[in-house]
Amino acid sequence: MNAVTGPPDGMVDVRGDLTPMLSQYFDLCRDYEDSLVLFQNGDFYQTYCEAAEETSRVCEVTLTQREDSTGTYPMAGIPIDNAATYLERLLDAGYRVALAEQVEDPDATSGLVDRAVTQVITPGTVVExxxxxxxxxxxxxxxxxxxxxxxxxxxxxxxxxxxxxxxxxxxxxxxxxxxxxxxxxxxxxxxxxxxxxxxxxxxxxxxxxxxxxxxxxxxxxxxxxxxxxxxxxxxxxxxxxxxxxxxxxxxxxxxxxxxxxxxxxxxxxxFLALDATALRSLELFENRGAGAGRTLFDVLDDTACALGRRRLEAWLRRPLLDREAIEARHDAVEEFTDRSLARDEVRDRLREAYDVERLIGRVSRGRANARDLRSLKATLDVIPEIRDALADVESGTLTDLRESLPDLSGVRDLIDRAIRPDPPVEVTDGGVVRNGFDDELDDLRRTEREGREWVADLEASERDRTGIDSLEVGYNQVHGYYIEVTNPNLDRVPDDYTRRQTLKNAERFYTPELKRREDEILGAAERADSLEYDIFCDVRSQVADEADRIQAVADTLATLDALATLAAVAVENDYVRPEFGGDGIDIEAGRHPVVEQAADFVPNDADLPRGSVAVVTGPNMSGKSTYMRQVALVVVLAQMGSFVPADRARLPVVDRVFTRVGASDDIAGGQSTFMREMAELTDILHGATDRSLVLLDEVGRGTSTADGLAIARATSEFVHDEIGATTLFATHYHELTGLAEERERVVNLHFAADCDGVSEAGASGDASDATPPGDVTFLHRVAEGAASSSYGIEVARMAGVPDDVVDRAYDLVDERETEDVQATLDEAARRTNGHAGTERSGTDSPAVGEAGGGADADERLTGIVRDLEALDVATTTPLEALNTLADFKRRLDDDD
Structure with a gap:
């Protein structure tokens, strides 16, 4: 936070002390030393010395100089009429701003005008x-x-x-x-x-x-x-x-x-717990991608008024945990989806509503003007129409909302009778209160009006009386009303004229009757303006007395807007009502609510039994992260009370959603990307429960392959064995797919791809990053089983990596995989020969015993040896080798 105090050392000149005005300014600076004091001087907020230099820099206004008995010093000011623009810049720059207003009428004060800080503006307390x-x-x-x-x-x-x-x-x-x-x-x-x-x-x-x-x-x-x-x-x-x-x-x-x-x-x-990481990675309110695209809130926000927008945001930040409360919202949304006429009528009326919450705040603080009261009245006018639109609703929530709308006809009538339909902004200049509202005010206005009419007729009557055709009647604030006669006609001026002002070419006069009328007009106008302001303040105070009931109206309108908006979005985007119950997450043809707005989208099912860990593999760019996020977003939407983007959804009530998705670092805080990811993982492993939904994406990257794989596997086992949270775990460590054979609730899912039009099915076992020659098409479709390739090099080629680099990468992977295949084949042969030797020696080997022993085992082992001898390693492609190894392993496992 920035703060500017003063005066700086050496600012006071030897010629004297500070002037009274500067003393007043610096006294206020010392009283509000943590704020930048904006000092009203006429139509400007002024700052001086160091504060002026800062104001000039931040607000980009001209830095001038002031000279007085104190010396010469910098000065910068901002116009009061356009202060908001500059206040915003100061707040953005980290300043707190103290507004030192003139609290006396300069015209009625001799000497220094008293000033006092009437408001301290900070980022969290701004009300403008x-x-x-x-x-x-x-x-x-x-x-x-x-x-x-x-x-x-x-x-x-x-x-x-x-x-x-x-x-x-x-x-x-x-x-x-x-x-x-x-x-x-x-x-x-x-x-x-x-x-x-x-x-x-x-x-x-x-x-x-x-x-x-x-x-x-x-x-x-x-x-x-x-x-x-x-x-x-x-x-x-x-x-x-x-x-x-x-x-x-x-x-x-x-x-x-x-x-x-x-x-x-x-x-x-x-409420459903969503920490900062989940809010960010699920892009509920902030898009993390390049170009700052749409967020989930952007998709949902079709609200009719500011009240509803804030309510919808609050619901998305705090999804519910109570199933009855969730389903009560769903009942209301469903009724609004089915009853389009009622929904549209409510939304049309809400579009006429102003921000009642902030209006009544200004009213209660005594800062509302006449236009604010008319805006409040216009909002209260829609209540009867909304009640009529909800006349036949059946859901308990909508019925309760209809009945909770109070009858504020008294407030509406008071404002309508008291305040003119299109009043001026300033409430001290008159023209605010309706004719007929106050008898005394009407009398004063009548006196003023009749006096002005008499003055308007005076010019013609005096011309006739004096015979001076050039005679004029006028007014100025200094001398009041006057009769002006040019010098050549002065000899024709009547005796009852009294000289008021001498000009170069004319004289100005008044008559006793003109003076009397002037006093009446000005006196009536002054008293009328003062009385009108008092009347306005009294009306505003009476409205403020109803603040509780008006805030209740605001609360009801906000909820109606949020519910009607969720229904409108559901109809527009083909969302369905989710069901609750069952044993896990069951989504049919689920969609990502944001991504589907920008591109053709491939829906996917999600069948995740409670406590299951789904290991999700597949090519880069295939949609693994999008799939995981869409599952989480369906859950969040359902528990906030919204319908969801799917053909069908049956869900549990989740207590928390945790995410470890995407890369970020905190260099200033001493955390690398890997350290930041491990910190997020720590929060998940300590905070998740068996009712939580956990998204893990590429856990273990950023360090050595061995370390990363070990962390990823240990994490998967801990989540499965100790926590029991329903988990989606996207990874390129294909070794993790083996957990499905070791843990009861681990399942493998993969995203398939087409290579030259041939769909690649998922396969168990290790997988390759090498890609057979030809074009790869990502299908963005989830299926059971593990992926056979990550297509990392193909993605590099698609991204524009030079062909030489891509070709060399393919060669290196082929060489590595050939070496790995040969080593594996040698090991398989060794194991096979060992089995055969044991059988021939007649030893009662456990392996042979478990395989059943005898001729059947010997026949299977002999077949494996025969197939190994027939295998041409030099012409076998890596993919064929992997499939062959998978077959050998299966046969050996059967033998074991």
Whole structure:
């Protein structure tokens, strides 16, 4: 975080002390030493000295100089009317910004205008619409420790959404911070500075006393009659109190944020766990590929309003674990898919809805203007129409939502009667309150209007009375109303004219009646503007009193939008309702919801019994990673309440989804790619349960083949034997396919390819990277069994590697495989001769005994020797040799 304080050493000139204005500025800088103070001076926010240099650089505004009794020093300013653009740049650059506003009317003040910081703007507490993504939650978080427990509390200052949770498992709290993705974090005094935080948020230092228990109780008392009743432990109490106190401080409020009417306490174990690695590798919200393509949220986000977008995002970040709650959402989505008219009507009405959560936040903070109130009224107007659209719904969720929409006709009527349909932005300049709403205001307006009409008629009547055709009646802010007569006509001026101003070619006068009317007009206008502002504030306050009910409306509209959107996406993309139950994951013709949007997609089945480990082999580029991700995405979609991209899906309720997919490093943190992958693997092996879904992709790469294969095999065995998690394990270590013969719940899957139009079937045993001559077509289709080749060199050729390199690679692999084949054949011959010798000697060999002994075993062994002698190694291709070896091994195993 950046901070600029001042004044710099040597800035004060020997000619005198700081001027009163600069003293005021630097006093505020010292009071807000962790912030960049923007000092209002008329229509600009100004900065001086070092702060000016930083403001000029970050905001790309001209650096000027100011000279006064203090000396000459840099100055830079940004226009208040366009401040949002520059504030965004400052926040992006890591600054906290304190707005020092003029809190006195300069015209009514002699001397220095008083200024005070009215708001501290930080990444986590910004409330300006121009600085916020309309459909995204913006949290500031506080992390506190108490004994064995760590708690995190968050608040979205723009909407009033406040949540708190805790856990005695550090990993679970890290996952929760990943899901909450706060823009700013406050760390309690007992929390380590090296605490793992998501997405590199701003870490703000606060007074440790902010996290004191007594201070927290005092803060929470304004939000709940019994502060300790809304939290589960002291850590939650401290975190919640700290984050709300900080939110109050940044908003310049001495008291509570009235629109934070509900503090939600929840347990992370109520939701499907998705850590930062899973969120990233499944590309739920961020695309990891080149060109930043679409994400799962992009596919789902066809919401009608900002309320629904934030709700949909929250559901995707926190899929459910309770089967009844999941199926209740599915019931609502299904009804919306079947009843297109009701769905479309609800969505059409929701498109007319404004962001009520943020509107009521501004209303409660006293920062809403008249247009905000009209927007709120327009949103409340859709409630009766939405209730009508839901009149015949049958699902329990939709019925409850319809009944939860309150009758806020009183608020609607108040705004409609009080506020003009198209009011000005500024609420202090008049023209906001409707005629007929307040009798006193109407009288003042009538007086003002009649006075102006009298003045408008005065010019014509005075011309007639004086005979001066060039006479004009005008007005300016300095001298008020006047009658202007040119110099040649001054001798015709009546006696009741009093001189007001002398010009070069004319004189300006007023009459007693004009002066009286002026006083009436200006007095009525001033009193009307003041009264109108008071009326507006009173109306706004009355609306703020209904904040709880309006937030309930916002909650209902958000849920309706999310459900209707999931239904619309399901219809558009041909999704089906998943079923729950059975013993494992059973998906028929499943698809990747994002990939299918951009390319022709080959659907694939997934039949994964609970606790099974599927070893997935196949060529590079064949779709192994896509297949694993699509299985996980189907699970995530189902548990968030969505339908899924498949012809049929029967699923268990999964407690966690773990992924070890893709390469990344953390050089700054001292971790290589391999170390980072091992760290992710560690989290999986410690955190997965028998109800988890685990995706492992190329575990063991990045080190020697022997070490990598050993890690991969040991991991597979541990997941199978100790954890029992349903697992998809993609690998190029074809040796792992042998686990299917050793472990009950290990199965082999492979992605096939065509070589010159001939489909290559999966085969057990070792496989080759060498590719027979000809073109290879990847079928992107999963099948049982192990792949016979990875086609690594062919992929290199397709990527454009020079032919000389590709040809040499084929030669080297052929040489290596020929050597390996010969060595294996020699070993097979040795074993065969050993069997034959034992048989001939008549020894009661266990091998012979297990094979059944006698003439049958001897005949099989003799056949193997005969086939070995007939084999022409010089003309046998590597693929033929592998198939022959597989046959020999099978026959030898039968013999054993």
């Amino acid at each position: 619409d121009e600085l916020l993504d309309a459909g995204t939650t913006n949290y500031v978080a506080a992390v506190a420790e108490g004994g064995e427990t760590t708690a995190v509390a968050v608040v979205d200052v723009s909407t009033g959404d406040c949540r708190v949770t805790s856990s005695d498992a550090a990993a679970r709290l890290r996952q929760e911070l990943d899901r909450l993705a706060p823009s700013e974090v406050l760390l309690g005094p007992a929390v380590g500075a090296d605490t793992a935080l998501p997405s590199d948020p701003m870490v703000t230092d606060v007074d440790p006393e902010t996290f004191d228990r007594e201070a927290a109780v005092e803060t929470l008392s304004a939000y709940a009659p019994r502060p300790t009743a809304v939290v589960a432990n002291d850590a939650e109490l401290r975190a919640c109190g700290a984050v709300l106190a900080y939110a109050e401080y940044t908003q310049g409020d001495d008291g509570p944020l009235e629109y934070v009417s509900r503090i939600t306490r929840y347990d992370p174990r109520e």
